[in-house]
Amino acid sequence: MKKIIYFLFLFILGTIPALAASNNDGDTNTVNNLLFDFVLASGLFIFLILVLWLANLCSRLKKETMVIDSNIRELSDQISGFESSELERLINVQKNKRIKQENSRRRGGTGLKSMALFTGFILINKLAAAGDGTGTPTGNIMTSPGMLIMLTLILIPLLATVYFIGVKINGFVKKAHQIRIRREAQSLVKLVDEDKDFYDEVLKRKSALEYTLTDTELGGATAAEDKKALLHNIAEVNNPRFFSSKRKASGVHNIDPNLVKLIMLYLGTATCWLVIGTSIGEYLGIKFVSPDVDHVSWLSFGRLRPVHTNMVFWGWSSLAMIGLGYYVVGTVSNAKIASIKRGYWSLLLLNTAVISGTICLMSGINNGGGEYREYTWPVMLVFAAGIIATLVNYIQTIARRQTRDIYISNWYIIAAVMFLTVIVLVGYIPWWQNGLGETIVQGYYMHQAVGMWFMLFSLGLIYYFLPQQLNTPIYSYSLGILAFWSQILFYTLIGTHHFIFSSIPWWLQTIAIVGSMGMLIPVFSGTTNFLMTFKGNYHKIARSYTLPFYLVGIIFYFTGSTQGTAEAFRATNLIWHFTDFTVAHSHLTMYGIIAFMLWGCIYTLLPRLTGKEPKQSLVGAHFWLALIGMLFYTIPLMTGGTIKGMGWVAGKPFIDGVVLMAPYWLWRAIGGSLMWASHLVFAWNMYVMYASVTEIDERKKVFDQIISIRANTTV
Amino acid sequence: MALLLFVTLTLFVAIMPALDVQNNNAPLPGSRRLSRLETEGKGIFIAEGCVACHTQQVRNIDMDKIFGPRPGVAADYARITRTDVWRNTATLMGSERTGPDLTNIGNRQPSADWHLLHLFNPRSVVSVSVMPSYEWLFQVKEYPFPEDIVLNVPDEFKKGITGKIIASKQALALVAYLRSLKQIPLPDGRQVPVFLYGKDKTPVAGPGATKPQFDGAALYAANCQACHQENGKGLPGAFPPLVGSELVLNPDPEVQITVIMKGYNGLVSKGYGIMPAVGTNNNLKPEEVAAIVNHERSSWGNNSRHVTAAEAKKIMDSLK
Incomplete structure (x- = not known):
């Protein structure tokens, strides 16, 4: 088989240049020169390989035909490689005393040697011939098509001959090897017969090979007992399984039940907003494919788009982050939350803002169209009040901390909440921002909301939950602090990179681009920090249903943020700005980073608060649907966006871009559907973590009942 | 401390440039305020979220040439001030171009008939469009008044409507706003910004240039x-x-x-x-x-x- 392939290869190699040469009759000399070089090079290359092969064969042949002196040492070395059944046969030979002297047909080593010599001779001759054929100076005649065909035709039989010789020698080598083995076997038999010591050695080796353990060497025969309850969550698997079982969450932690209720309400409402918000997003994705799906003013694209973005921003992500923050801030300060009541106020205000903002937008009350700034200021005032209530709560909690230092998580979280307050104030204070001033503030506002609120807060959560889940300290505090300060320094500058080439001052655009470059520092240091924390713990990922979420979040933190830097340059902005690429980018970051991190945190925290775990297969379904869905969503949009942008640069009619995007928009809708399905699974998992009845609950009921009956009867 | 840094940077990178730009800016001579009808139309443009897909900025790059004769300058936006007490200034520059730029749409497409048909159902004039229909800006009457503007909608887009399709006041206001969007030429003597990244003007010589x-x-x-x-x-x-x-x-x-x-x-x-x-x-x-x-x-x-x-x-x- 191998040989056939080899021949085919040779044949093709030989014919391709020939064919090409004959086809390109009228072409310029350079092409023929190239062809000539190609033929020569490939011919020489094959030749070289063949020569190496032949040389190798010859050396093997020499080794095989060397006369063996039946040295005892060498033979006894050999038996250590034997299997026990082979040894048994050898022993039997001795036992039965049946020694058959077999006259081996001697095929003289000398003959083989002469053969080798012969081939060597041919080889040299051929080499010389080949050299003659191909090595003549390359004049014009050498590069003519006729000469090329000629050369190829010579090369083919030449190489074939060398190959055939090789095959022959290979046969000799194999035969010689067999003979050698047979001879050695005979000597062995002879040795067993004659040498008593050797025979004993063989017997010893055989019993050593057949040695087995009794299984009681270490443990002894008594049954084991777990006197200190060291074993938990023993997973016994007695039948084949489709899903690997993951480590269970650690049991209920001792937390103030009032706080538990507050956090659960935050996360519960956040989940509602996620499901509603992404249902709207899904519907918007469908509208790209089927724009006439409805003609209702409240459901039109322009009104629903900001409803979707604001709902997943202020509803889902913000509420989930603040809810998780209520756990982290108190826990790492080792202090109680200052005021649970204020937490409820905050929850109420934030949810009111999202509900009223949504209704306003759908009925056509819009602040002026700046992205993420579509809620009008009365709505955002309610939101800001909620944020300030939480801010006061967090700061007071940290002020009461029992630890000396403020853990890095709280740095990030407090900074995020403070900055959001500033951002909302700057963006919404009503007595300025005329003309282009509005645009500059818009750039600042939309990007700070993303980077200084969502990103900082989520990083703060990760700095607590990731080391906690990996059961290892964070790799480096210094890197965390570096990322913190560099993020503040650079992120603040980059807002206007959303308006590159617009009429805002050129220097401001340049600062934004430089700032985007600078963002590589916090992103690289943050990613390094997290991945180094993961280092040595990668095996834990397969045994955990929360860690994959963190890992995906961290990977997208790196890729998504770096992509943001890449988009900011003038040359790339030229192609990508205004296209669907930016939509893919915002989903890669807000979904790939923030949402995945939040899910990881929620799946970590909730079982600890309620003692109830979701079904592991459903967490897996959530994870994979979300991840695959997001890739189906973003990759087509990035591809389509790039092609569209390049079409614009090339000066194609605008409508061509719309037609071009149709299949990519369809893929986006498909990916969006998967993401949306994953949120339904997530919502169900949340329900299970909240309200399902566990075995422990059932047992507790029975025990309580019995206790109360006994109490009654004794009294 | 971190807050201080952030606030300082915010001042330098957003607030001060924004104030600087908005204070050192004057509308171009030749530009005019929006009329009442056009202002109302702009309100509808904002309310319907048109900015989600339509930008209003001609960037100083070659590919934006099709949307306006010159790149936009700060003065183009000088007349745009706060909409009202409740709503912020709307320059409507946008960040997504799913549909074409509208900076100069009043010059590029001045036909009111076209705009009305396009708003009623974009696919009646541009078959591959993905823009939503704004059917609710239109009314159906059996017997229109003489001053009503009746739309000649192709039958396949009427969807069972038997009466006459009339443009409402809102639709007319929106179209008036769209038609008011025109780039004003810069006053004489003022340097016009150039379009960057233009294609090489010299055609490629050789056998491939027959196209x-x-x-x-x-x-x-x-x-x-x-x-x-x-x-x-x-x-x-x-x-x-x-x-x-x-x-x-x-x-x-x-x-x-x-x-x-x-x-x-x-x-x-x-x-x-x-x-x-x-x-x-x-x-x-x-x-x-x-x-x-x-x-x-x-x-x-x-x-x-x-x-x-x-x-x-x-x-x-x-x-x-």
Whole structure:
């Protein structure tokens, strides 16, 4: 088989240049020169390989035909490689005393040697011939098509001959090897017969090979007992399984039940907003494919788009982050939350803002169209009040901390909440921002909301939950602090990179681009920090249903943020700005980073608060649907966006871009559907973590009942 | 400390530049305030979230040339101030171009008929459009008043509506706003910003350069297709067909080029709309006009004389 392939290869190699040469009759000399070089090079290359092969064969042949002196040492070395059944046969030979002297047909080593010599001779001759054929100076005649065909035709039989010789020698080598083995076997038999010591050695080796353990060497025969309850969550698997079982969450932690209720309400409402918000997003994705799906003013694209973005921003992500923050801030300060009541106020205000903002937008009350700034200021005032209530709560909690230092998580979280307050104030204070001033503030506002609120807060959560889940300290505090300060320094500058080439001052655009470059520092240091924390713990990922979420979040933190830097340059902005690429980018970051991190945190925290775990297969379904869905969503949009942008640069009619995007928009809708399905699974998992009845609950009921009956009867 | 850094940076990178730009800015001479109707239309534009897909900024890069004759400058936005107590300033520059830029739409597409039809159902004029329909800006009446503006919607887009389709006041306001969006030329003596990243102007010499430099089909798609349609058949009751049109088939291209450059209202009596001066509005070059004319003359079964760029130039010069 191998040989056939080899021949085919040779044949093709030989014919391709020939064919090409004959086809390109009228072409310029350079092409023929190239062809000539190609033929020569490939011919020489094959030749070289063949020569190496032949040389190798010859050396093997020499080794095989060397006369063996039946040295005892060498033979006894050999038996250590034997299997026990082979040894048994050898022993039997001795036992039965049946020694058959077999006259081996001697095929003289000398003959083989002469053969080798012969081939060597041919080889040299051929080499010389080949050299003659191909090595003549390359004049014009050498590069003519006729000469090329000629050369190829010579090369083919030449190489074939060398190959055939090789095959022959290979046969000799194999035969010689067999003979050698047979001879050695005979000597062995002879040795067993004659040498008593050797025979004993063989017997010893055989019993050593057949040695087995009794299984009681270490443990002894008594049954084991777990006197200190060291074993938990023993997973016994007695039948084949489709899903690997993951480590269970650690049991209920001792937390103030009032706080538990507050956090659960935050996360519960956040989940509602996620499901509603992404249902709207899904519907918007469908509208790209089927724009006439409805003609209702409240459901039109322009009104629903900001409803979707604001709902997943202020509803889902913000509420989930603040809810998780209520756990982290108190826990790492080792202090109680200052005021649970204020937490409820905050929850109420934030949810009111999202509900009223949504209704306003759908009925056509819009602040002026700046992205993420579509809620009008009365709505955002309610939101800001909620944020300030939480801010006061967090700061007071940290002020009461029992630890000396403020853990890095709280740095990030407090900074995020403070900055959001500033951002909302700057963006919404009503007595300025005329003309282009509005645009500059818009750039600042939309990007700070993303980077200084969502990103900082989520990083703060990760700095607590990731080391906690990996059961290892964070790799480096210094890197965390570096990322913190560099993020503040650079992120603040980059807002206007959303308006590159617009009429805002050129220097401001340049600062934004430089700032985007600078963002590589916090992103690289943050990613390094997290991945180094993961280092040595990668095996834990397969045994955990929360860690994959963190890992995906961290990977997208790196890729998504770096992509943001890449988009900011003038040359790339030229192609990508205004296209669907930016939509893919915002989903890669807000979904790939923030949402995945939040899910990881929620799946970590909730079982600890309620003692109830979701079904592991459903967490897996959530994870994979979300991840695959997001890739189906973003990759087509990035591809389509790039092609569209390049079409614009090339000066194609605008409508061509719309037609071009149709299949990519369809893929986006498909990916969006998967993401949306994953949120339904997530919502169900949340329900299970909240309200399902566990075995422990059932047992507790029975025990309580019995206790109360006994109490009654004794009294 | 971190808060201080953040607030300081915020001051330097957002608040101070914003104040600086908005204070050192004056509207261009020749620009005007929006009328009441147009202001109302802008309100609808904001409320419907049109900015989600339509930008209003001509960037100083070559590809934005099709949306306006010059790059935007800060002064273009100087007249835009806070909408009202409740709502912020709306420059509506946008960040996504799912639909075309509207900075200069008043010049690029001045036809009110087209806008109304397009708003009622975008696919009635641009078959591949993905824009939503704004049906709720229209009313249906059995017997319209004389002052009502009745839409000639093609039957397939009526969806069972039997009465007359009337543009509401809101629709008219929105169209008035769209038609008011025009780039004002910079005053004389002020340097016009250049478009960056232009394509190399020198054509590539060699055997591959036989392809025509001006693609008539692409130019037709960019300038004419919205009304006259890709198949040249126009829309009955709104935009006249070019297929078999006497004007197009006439061996003398003078009338055809005049209509392109100056607009046309000769078919109003037959129920068709007024054609705007597309060629002048979009600054078409003689070579481009010739390419469009020849595309119209040689497509959809039309077969008329080829017009050279020199001829087109001569006619266009005589029109000035």
